[in-house]
Each structure stands twice: as structure tokens, then as C-alpha cells.
Amino acid sequence: MNKILFDFFPIVLFFIAYKNYDLYVATAVVIGATFVQVAYSWFKLRKVETMQWVTLGLMVVMGGATLYLQDEQFIKWKLTIIEWLFGAVLLGSQFIGKKTIMEKMMGANLELPKKVWSILNTVWALFFISIGVINIYVMFNYDTETWVDFKTFGVPALMAVFILLQLAFLYKYMPEPADSED
Incomplete structure (x- = not known):
């Protein structure tokens, strides 16, 4: 639960800053919060995950462009870029290496046939790509407040x-719980 709260920390601060000020203040806040998130990971765990670095880089570039150019489109595009990047990496893992990313992430806890790992990996990739497409639809067809609500x-x-x-899809592959005798 702490990891989920930690992961959503910048998004929550972005939302609060947007509701109390505007998108530009919220953008500055989310850039700062993402730096804090990465610094905390480094000092607490002595490790920063690759996607945290990628997110920080995109936040600085897209958020920085938003602030410098006073154009909210850059921060709105960040969501699509990161989602499409996730999707592309997942799809790429189908062809690079012996295991998909999903199998590398979940394989220690779940035993699945190779074909099911491939399906799971592909479905997650398509989900991320779809979120990116939906974001484009929302950003071009609704106002900024609706976009912020959608993102948050x-x-x-x-x-x-x-x-x-x-x-639900994976349920049939879950191992049966061992009966414990008193």
C-alpha cells in the first residue's frame, strides 16, 4: 500500500495544485514532486527504477516546455508518450530475450504457459497504447479541467x-491453496 501511495504522490500533488492555482503551478509542483520521489528512492532504497528515471526525464522535458513556452499541450502529451513507451517496451520484450517483461516481473509468483505469458504481455501493451490514444482524445475534445480529472x-x-x-483471466492458472490440517 505504501508503494501505491508513493507512486501516486506526484499525481495527487499535481491535482491539488491545479485545483488551487492553475496548470502551470501544478506542472511546477509535479516536476518537484517527481524529483523528490526519485531522491527518496535513491536515499531510502539506494536504487531508482528505470521507469522512474524515464518518468523524471519526460516530466522535466515536457513540464519544462509547458512552463517555458506557457503551452499546456506539452504536459498533456507527457501521459500519452509515457503510456506508449510502456506499450512499446512490452511489445518489444516479445522479441528480445527469452522472457517477456510480464514474465520477468511476475514469473516468480505465477507459473503460466509460454503462450499465456505472451498473451498477457500483449494485452498489457495494448492497454497502455489505448490509454495513450484515449488521452489524445480527451486532450483535444475537452477542456483542461476535464483532462486533469481524467488523468487523476x-x-x-x-x-x-x-x-x-x-x-479473472489468470484465475484458472492460480495454484490451488494447500489444505492445512490442524
């Missing part, structure tokens, strides 16, 4: 529903 609440809600669907 819509994307996590879609992720939660998608995870539940994945659990």
Missing part, C-alpha cells in the same frame, strides 16, 4: 478495472 481519476480507474479483468 480516469486513468487509475481504468487501470483498476483492467487489473480486475486480468485477475
Whole structure:
């Protein structure tokens, strides 16, 4: 639970800053919060995950362009770029190496046939790509406030529903619980 809160820390601060000020203040806040997140990971765990570095880099570039050019489109595009990057990496892992990224991440806890790992990996890639497409639709067809609400609440809600669907798909592959005798 702490990891989830930690991961959403910049998004929550972005939302609060947007609701109290504007998108430009919120952008500055989320850049700072992402730096804090990376620094905390380094000092607490002595490790920063690759995606944290990528997110920080994109946040600095896209957020910086938003602030410097006073153009909110850059920060809005960041979500699509990161989602498409996730999707591309997942798809690429189908062809590079012996295991997909999903198998590397979950393989120690779950035993699945190779074909199922491939399906799971592909479905996650398509999910991320779809989120990027939906973001483009929202950013070009709705106002900034709706986009902020979508980014803050819509994307996590879609992720939660998608995870539940994945659990339903994977249920038949779950090992039977061992009977414990008293």
C-alpha cells in the first residue's frame, strides 16, 4: 500500500495544485514532486527504477516546455508518450530475450504457459497504447479541467478495472491453496 501511495504522490500533488492555482503551478509542483520521489528512492532504497528515471526525464522535458513556452499541450502529451513507451517496451520484450517483461516481473509468483505469458504481455501493451490514444482524445475534445480529472481519476480507474479483468483471466492458472490440517 505504501508503494501505491508513493507512486501516486506526484499525481495527487499535481491535482491539488491545479485545483488551487492553475496548470502551470501544478506542472511546477509535479516536476518537484517527481524529483523528490526519485531522491527518496535513491536515499531510502539506494536504487531508482528505470521507469522512474524515464518518468523524471519526460516530466522535466515536457513540464519544462509547458512552463517555458506557457503551452499546456506539452504536459498533456507527457501521459500519452509515457503510456506508449510502456506499450512499446512490452511489445518489444516479445522479441528480445527469452522472457517477456510480464514474465520477468511476475514469473516468480505465477507459473503460466509460454503462450499465456505472451498473451498477457500483449494485452498489457495494448492497454497502455489505448490509454495513450484515449488521452489524445480527451486532450483535444475537452477542456483542461476535464483532462486533469481524467488523468487523476480516469486513468487509475481504468487501470483498476483492467487489473480486475486480468485477475479473472489468470484465475484458472492460480495454484490451488494447500489444505492445512490442524
